[in-house]
Amino acid sequence: MNINTPNWVKDAVFYQIFPDRFAVGKPDQKYPNHWQSFNLQPWDNPPTLQKYKGGNFWGVIDKLDYLQDLGINAIYFTPVFQSTCNHRYHTHDYYQIDPLLGGNYAFQELLKQAHQRNIKVVLDGVFNHVGRGFFFFNDILENGPHSPWLDWFKIEKWPISAYNGAFPANYASWVNNRALPQFNHSNPQVKEYIMQVAEYWLHQGIDGWRLDVPNEIEEEGFWQEFRERVKGVNPDAYIVGEIWTDARQWLDGNQFDGVMNYLFTAPTMAFCGGDRILLEYVEQPCYEPYPAITAEEYQQKIEKLLDMYDWEITLTQLNLLASHDTARLLTIAGDDKKTVELCTLLLLTFPGAPSIYYGDEVGLPGGFDPDSRRGFPEESLWDKNLLNYHKELIKLRHQYPALRRGKYQVLCAQEDIYIFTRILDKQKIIVAINNNTQAQSITIEVDHQIDQILFGDGTFSCEQENYCNYLTVGLNARSGLILI
Amino acid sequence: MNINTPNWVKDAVFYQIFPDRFAVGKPDQKYPNHWQSFNLQPWDNPPTLQKYKGGNFWGVIDKLDYLQDLGINAIYFTPVFQSTCNHRYHTHDYYQIDPLLGGNYAFQELLKQAHQRNIKVVLDGVFNHVGRGFFFFNDILENGPHSPWLDWFKIEKWPISAYNGAFPANYASWVNNRALPQFNHSNPQVKEYIMQVAEYWLHQGIDGWRLDVPNEIEEEGFWQEFRERVKGVNPDAYIVGEIWTDARQWLDGNQFDGVMNYLFTAPTMAFCGGDRILLEYVEQPCYEPYPAITAEEYQQKIEKLLDMYDWEITLTQLNLLASHDTARLLTIAGDDKKTVELCTLLLLTFPGAPSIYYGDEVGLPGGFDPDSRRGFPEESLWDKNLLNYHKELIKLRHQYPALRRGKYQVLCAQEDIYIFTRILDKQKIIVAINNNTQAQSITIEVDHQIDQILFGDGTFSCEQENYCNYLTVGLNARSGLILI
Structure with a gap:
């Protein structure tokens, strides 16, 4: 079949933003709904699992100059919808931008200003599970077997126990975390609900969806329909799945345009970092940036990767060295800046869209979550050499189509x-x-x-x-x- | 001071609808978001505290002919916002119409069609407390002391226990019901939030707010600002409070236009019903439809009531014989239809807007909640004499301004x-x-x-x-x- 992927992604350099930690800006007073929090963690303190630092879209807007100067032309935001967790994977409402981020008005303003600068915006779609306050689940929690929405989730037995760990949860949840009840995707209404959410935000102007744990949704035809509905609204929309391993199952042209390409990350780190890689940071994720490999082995892995997918797909993979789900490369490499530089050089000259995890370009360190989600540092703390290194490479990538395509x-x-x-x-x-x-x-x-x-x-x-x-x-x- | 109340209310005949129980209609297919439930209680079964029957706005639209024929020109809906309870006082989201009711689209359609028929629409504003799934509370539940929204509620101690009755709740809730956390109205952001909700729905086209337990919100100046903000959007908007007793404190012209006038209800029942009133149904509420009173005593009470408020206020009181909070008059009167007729005659000839609780006009019986919230019966079960009795009286009220003003x-x-x-x-x-x-x-x-x-x-x-x-x-x- 003829595989089509969005052309703009082939020319994109992404910047991944964890919204609570990138920048705090002042609300534009012309909009209502400025719900200011007075219980935030100081920006520069070590992040914790539960505290919020209060980054918002007004702050991102203030940073658009910085991003444009860096050469960024696409942003991928980890979740932004109303959520009861600082990483916002516990969705409370798919139609609302979190109030702490500035709400729907702030996002619309960001979208407008980003687009004026030809910067695309991709959102994180968390469609496998929700937070316990999500309406249709919360109704079950409140009404038990009398809820009108029973078939939206997978209830196994009564009573369910959403908050009391002393009793079995009795409903399906992601990685058995009762805080994250799993949708019943075999309910056609749930499927339709998710499709409408996806369409809604495309109509609002977003340029694509990054899909959280899409492998968990095994409902036949789900992602095929997702693609049809998404491309039906915007044929140029980007669909990129969070798949850490061989993703051929989803990269057949009927589902995703690409995946988060950890199959590029791992050998690149293993080659450039070698024995500097600190195993404590890489044992858990299902990618393998160790043991150290030679250039010959790197060639093998890279050629295997390039052979794995159609070239149209390869050009729209999301290549990355770190994300909110990993420790930061600098820390993984035992603070060895050369490893970071070499990996970055390989990233920015590889086919597929490079994605820079916020702060990596200025040398922000960070171990596992929550440490990998620190507040973006003030300018005096930046590694300006590393920043320029990024800028130069991004500039070359934009200048020479051969580096992209x-x-x-x-x-x-x-x-x-x-x-x-x-x-x-x-x-x-x-x-x-x-x-x-x-x-x-x-x-x-x-x-x-x-x-x-x-x-x-x-x-x-x-x-x-x-x-x-x-x-x-x-x-x-x-x-x-x-x-x- | 010069007291101003909305003229249309002086000419209004209200119909109070409990949305889950009035009518089920088919969604207009041109709108998305038809979330159909497959776990509803059969319409004609005795209602229970937790089950839903699935009444919706499409059903109300289908019944507009009926309401217009009855002579109704204003509807007061008990709560319609997304909620995790069949009576919908557990608000989950003030900006969403409950999906089971048909969502925002269905409500907009109802509003449009009602207005085309010159029928006003008043919504129930539950601004004292919320459901446990309401975002700002749910965030506290999820993040404890780390929540950015701590000061939106009145947390007394940690940990809080929202769902486990074995432990103290440790937060303020309405009548100590932990399912209904109380807003911290002294937080200026909470106040502003509520004001914006009120304004939003007026901008959407509603004609007024019925306020649930407004006496619970004792924050100085709260209801004065509420009036200013509401009338700022629509000077003709109606504000009617749920106050069961002497309401002079709120009926000073700076707050409400009227209250639910149980001070009319009680003596009217006590006079017309006399010893037929079944005490078991009237002992709980704080109005006193017993013991039986003579015409002389009725005169005294009525004259006292008429002296209590400015005439402008009296003309926009919401007079009623029953509501979702009481048993139905027919049942209270031991099924004595004459009591119902006489009370109805007094209601429809009294100054102030009469309000008919859905089904009362066709002789629907009902004890305390949940029995007072039965499904509206099919036509074969209607008391047609009583219905005509209502129709005739309403027609006269519309025909003769003296009966209204x-x-x-x-x-x-x-x-x-x-x-x-x-x-x-x-x-x-x-x-x-x-x-x-x-x-x-x-x-x-x-x-x-x-x-x-x-x-x-x-x-x-x-x-x-x-x-x-x-x-x-x-x-x-x-x-x-x-x-x-």
């Missing part, structure tokens, strides 16, 4: 050296990485003349001999070059 | 005989009641010539002697006459 071809993979090319029509770009702690020089055969270094410190020379081009690159210790 | 003056009160007149300019109407089980004849002096009987079976003659008019009325047993 060009064919990916490995030219050399030897121990610590990894060189590949991205080719689009006549544009041929070479990316070379040296992960060794010593500078290295290597000569490889290339099929074209190399003109200049686009990024990085190092040297190159290009010689023609017997109708062949030989490129010699001099790579500094643990660094990379981009050449054209 | 005329001065009220008692002409005779002797044991079982009660005669009064309503005078507006040259229109003078006489209402005569005989509550005796025997027919009675009585002659009284009147200051004008009587022309005809407008309502009721009986006789009259009018003689002039020495420049005086003497009216002799022949009243059948336990019946009334209206003359002009």
